[in-house]
Amino acid sequence: MKYTIALLAGDGIGPEVINEAVKVSDAIAKKFNHEINWTPALTGACAIDAVGVPYPDETHEICMAADAVLFGAIGHPKYDNDPSAPVRPEQGLLLMRKKLGLFANVRPTFTFPSLIDNSPLKRERIEGTDLVFLRELTGGIYFGEKGRLDGGETAFDTCTYTRAEVQRLAKKGFELAMTRTKKLCCVDKANVLETSRLWRETVQAMEKDYPEVTVSYEFVDAVAMRLVQWPNSYDVLITENLFGDILTDEASVISGSMGLMPSASVGEHTSLYEPIHGSYPQATGLNIANPLATILSAAMMFEDAFGLHEEAATIRAAVNKSLEKGIVTEDLAAKGATAYKTSDVGDWLVANL
Amino acid sequence: MKYTIALLAGDGIGPEVINEAVKVSDAIAKKFNHEINWTPALTGACAIDAVGVPYPDETHEICMAADAVLFGAIGHPKYDNDPSAPVRPEQGLLLMRKKLGLFANVRPTFTFPSLIDNSPLKRERIEGTDLVFLRELTGGIYFGEKGRLDGGETAFDTCTYTRAEVQRLAKKGFELAMTRTKKLCCVDKANVLETSRLWRETVQAMEKDYPEVTVSYEFVDAVAMRLVQWPNSYDVLITENLFGDILTDEASVISGSMGLMPSASVGEHTSLYEPIHGSYPQATGLNIANPLATILSAAMMFEDAFGLHEEAATIRAAVNKSLEKGIVTEDLAAKGATAYKTSDVGDWLVANL
Ligand SMILES: CC(C)[C@H](C(=O)O)[C@@H](O)C(=O)O
Ligand SMILES: CC(C)[C@H](C(=O)O)[C@@H](O)C(=O)O
Numbered sequence: 139m140k141y142t143i144a145l146l147a148g149d150g151i152g153p154e155v156i157n158e159a160v161k162v163s164d165a166i167a168k169k170f171n172h173e174i175n176w177t178p179a180l181t182g183a184c185a186i187d188a189v190g191v192p193y194p195d196e197t198h199e200i201c202m203a204a205d206a207v208l209f210g211a212i213g214h215p216k217y218d219n220d221p222s223a224p225v226r227p228e229q230g231l232l233l234m235r236k237k238l239g240l241f242a243n244v245r246p247t248f249t250f251p252s253l254i255d256n257s258p259l260k261r262e263r264i265e266g267t268d269l270v271f272l273r274e275l276t277g278g279i280y281f282g283e284k285g286r287l288d289g290g291e292t293a294f295d296t297c298t299y300t301r302a303e304v305q306r307l308a309k310k311g312f313e314l315a316m317t318r319t320k321k322l323c324c325v326d327k328a329n330v331l332e333t334s335r336l337w338r339e340t341v342q343a344m345e346k347d348y349p350e351v352t353v354s355y356e357f358v359d360a361v362a363m364r365l366v367q368w369p370n371s372y373d374v375l376i377t378e379n380l381f382g383d384i385l386t387d388e389a390s391v392i393s394g395s396m397g398l399m400p401s402a403s404v405g406e407h408t409s410l411y412e413p414i415h416g417s418y419p420q421a422t423g424l425n426i427a428n429p430l431a432t433i434l435s436a437a438m439m440f441e442d443a444f445g446l447h448e449e450a451a452t453i454r455a456a457v458n459k460s461l462e463k464g465i466v467t468e469d470l471a472a473k474g475a476t477a478y479k480t481s482d483v484g485d486w487l488v489a490n491l
Numbered sequence: 492m493k494y495t496i497a498l499l500a501g502d503g504i505g506p507e508v509i510n511e512a513v514k515v516s517d518a519i520a521k522k523f524n525h526e527i528n529w530t531p532a533l534t535g536a537c538a539i540d541a542v543g544v545p546y547p548d549e550t551h552e553i554c555m556a557a558d559a560v561l562f563g564a565i566g567h568p569k570y571d572n573d574p575s576a577p578v579r580p581e582q583g584l585l586l587m588r589k590k591l592g593l594f595a596n597v598r599p600t601f602t603f604p605s606l607i608d609n610s611p612l613k614r615e616r617i618e619g620t621d622l623v624f625l626r627e628l629t630g631g632i633y634f635g636e637k638g639r640l641d642g643g644e645t646a647f648d649t650c651t652y653t654r655a656e657v658q659r660l661a662k663k664g665f666e667l668a669m670t671r672t673k674k675l676c677c678v679d680k681a682n683v684l685e686t687s688r689l690w691r692e693t694v695q696a697m698e699k700d701y702p703e704v705t706v707s708y709e710f711v712d713a714v715a716m717r718l719v720q721w722p723n724s725y726d727v728l729i730t731e732n733l734f735g736d737i738l739t740d741e742a743s744v745i746s747g748s749m750g751l752m753p754s755a756s757v758g759e760h761t762s763l764y765e766p767i768h769g770s771y772p773q774a775t776g777l778n779i780a781n782p783l784a785t786i787l788s789a790a791m792m793f794e795d796a797f798g799l800h801e802e803a804a805t806i807r808a809a810v811n812k813s814l815e816k817g818i819v820t821e822d823l824a825a826k827g828a829t830a831y832k833t834s835d836v837g838d839w840l841v842a843n844l
Contacts, residue, residue: 222681258720391720392719
C-alpha cells in the first residue's frame with residue numbers, strides 16, 4: 139500500500155526524534171512492501187520564525203491531504219516568559235486541533251517491565267498499570283469565550299459543552315472499552331459544574347447501548363488521588379479538555395516511562411500521532427533525546443490509522459528488545475552504562491526490526 | 492483566655508473524630524488554663540434531614556459569633572448518585588465558604604518519619620516533603636454563572652476572577668513564604684486561560700513588595716507531574732479554586748499520611764479548621780476512623796487562630812509520640828499489630844499531653 143504522511147517536526151528536539159521515526163517507518167515500509175510519501179510542513183516556533191504564524195494554511199492543507207500526521211514537539215524558550223504574547227507556538231497547536239477536528243486525544247499509560255523501577259511509585263503500586271485516557275480536545279474552557287471586563291481588572295473564561303460533543307467522545311470511549319477489559323470511568327466534577335452534569339447525564343444515557351461495559355463516575359479530585367495510589371485499578375477513562383490536560387500529564391509520570399509514551403489525536407479528518415513529551419529545548423541538536431515515544435507513536439499510526447497490525451507489532455517488539463538490551467539514550471541508561479545517541483537508537487532498531 | 496468555638500461535626504465519621512478533637516482540646520485548655528465554650532451547629536446531610544438546608548442561617552450565625560470553627564466532614568451516600576439533586580450537602584460547604592468569606596484554603600502536605608513507608612512513592616522521592624498549598628476558595632468556576640442553553644443541549648460554566656481576589660490570596664502566599672523558605676510557586680494555565688493571565692500578571696506585579704521571595708510560575712499540568720516526581724522541590728504554592736481542588740488532593744496522597752492531614756480556611760470572618768478527609772460513611776459509628784487529622788486541625792486552630800504556639804506544639808508532640816508507639820487506628824496499624832479504636836487514640840493523647 140501507499141501512504142502519504144504529513145511530517146510536522148516542530149521545534150527543539152522535534153526534528154531529531156522525528157528523524158528516527160522516519161528511519162524506522164521507512165524500514166518497516168520496505169520490509170512489508172509499502173510505500174511512504176513524507177510531506178514535511180512547518181508548525182510551532184519555527185513556523186512563526188519562517189512565516190509569522192504557528193500553523194500556516196499551507197501546513198493545514200498538507201495535513202488535510204495526508205493519510206496521517208506525524209508530529210514532533212513544539213515550543214521555544216523565547217516564548218516562555220510571556221504567556222500573553224500575541225503570537226505563540228501553542229496557538230498553532232490549538233488551531234491545528236480545531237481545524238483538523240481532532241476531538242479525541244488518546245493517551246495510553248503503560249509500563250515496560252524493564253523500566254518499572256524508574257517509576258516514582260513503588261513497584262507494587264505501578265505494576266500491571268495499563269490505562270488509556272480519552273481527553274476531549276476541541277471544546278471546553280480552551281475554546282470558550284474569554285476576555286477582560288472593568289478595564290482589565292476582571293478576567294473570565296467560559297467552559298461550554300454540547301451534548302453532541304460529549305456523545306462523540308464518549309462513543310470512542312465505549313468502543314475502546316469494548317476492545318479492552320470493558321471498564322470505563324467518566325471523570326467529571328458533577329457536584330459543582332453544569333458542564334460536568336451534562337457529561338454525566340449524556341454518558342449515563344449511552345450506557346444502555348453498551349450493556350457489557352461497566353461504567354463508573356468519579357470526581358476529578360478523586361481520580362487525581364487514585365492515579366497515584368492505585369493506577370492499575372483504571373482501564374479506559376474519558377474526560378473533558380482541561381481535566382484531561384492535568385490528569386494525562388499526571389498519569390504520564392507514574393509509569394516512569396514518560397519519554398516512551400505515544401499518543402494519538404483523532405477526529406473528523408486526518409489523525410495525528412505524537413510523543414507526549416515536549417520540545418526539550420536544552421537538548422536541541424545534541425543527539426541525546428529519546429526517540430522511542432515518537433517511534434511508538436509511529437507504531438500507533440501504523441496500527442490505528444492504517445490497520446497494519448503486524449507492522450506495528452514489529453516496531454514494538456524491536457523497541458522492547460532495545461530496552462532489554464540497554465540500547466537506550468541517557469535518560470534511561472543504567473548508572474555507569476554507556477548512553478546511546480538518538481540516532482544510534484534509531485539505527486539499532488532499523489537493524490533489528 | 493476564653494474561646495468560643497463553633498463545632499460543626501457534620502456527617503458520617505464527622506461526629507466521632509470531632510469528639511476526640513474536643514477531648515484533646517479540652518485537656519489542652521485545662522493544662523494551659525484556658526476556657527473553651529463549644530457551640531455545636533448543624534451542617535451537611537444531617538442539616539438537610541433536620542431543617543431542609545445544608546447550611547442553616549442559625550449555623551451561620553453561630554460561626555460568625557465564634558472565635559473559630561472546628562469542622563468534621565460532610566456527605567452521605569444517599570446524595571451520591573445524583574449530583575444534580577436540588578439540595579445536596581456540598582452546597583452547604585460552598586455556601587459556608589462564601590458567606591464566611593473563606594477565600595484561602597491552607598493545605599499542608601508533610602511527612603511523618605514513622606509513616607513514610609506508607610507513601611505510594613518511593614522513600615527517596617517523598618522524604619523531606621513539606622509543602623503548603625493556598626487554594627483560592629470563594630471564586631473561579633465554582634461560583635461563576637452556569638446553566639443550560641438550547642433546551643438543555645448545551646451547558647456552560649464561567650470562571651471569573653478579579654485582580655483584587657487574586658491579590659488577597661497572593662498576599663497570604665507571599666506572607667507565608669516569608670515565614671518559610673521564601674519560595675513561592677504560582678500555578679496557572681496562562682498559556683490558555685485569560686483568568687490565569689490575570690493571576691500571573693497580578694502576582695508578577697506583587698513581586699517587588701517581597702524582594703526576598705523567589706517566585707516561579709508553572710503550568711498546572713506540569714505541577715501535576717512534578718508533585719509525583721519531586722514533591723520535595725516545592726514549598727508554598729498558590730492557585731485558583733479548581734486547580735487547587737485537584738492538586739491539593741493529589742498532594743494529599745503522596746505523603747502516605749492522608750488520614751493525618753489538617754487544613755484551615757481563612758478569610759474575612761471566622762477561620763475554619765478541618766481534616767482533609769471525607770465523611771467515610773462505611774465507617775460511621777464503628778469507632779475505627781482515624782481522629783488524628785481532626786486533632787491536628789485543632790492544633791492548627793490553637794496556633795493560627797489563637798496564637799497559642801505552646802498549646803499547638805504540645806498536641807503535635809503527643810500525636811508524634813502516639814505514631815511512634817503505634818497507638819493508631821486500623822488504617823495505620825502495622826500488619827499483625829492491634830488497631831486502636833478512635834476513642835482509644837483520643838484517650839491516649841489526653842493522658843500523654
Ligand atoms: C501547550 C498546551 C496548550 C497544551 C494543552 O494544554 O493542551 C499541552 O499542555 C498539551 O497537553 O498538549
Ligand atoms: C465537595 C466539593 C464541592 C469540594 C470542592 O470541590 O471544593 C471538595 O472536593 C473539597 O475539596 O473540599
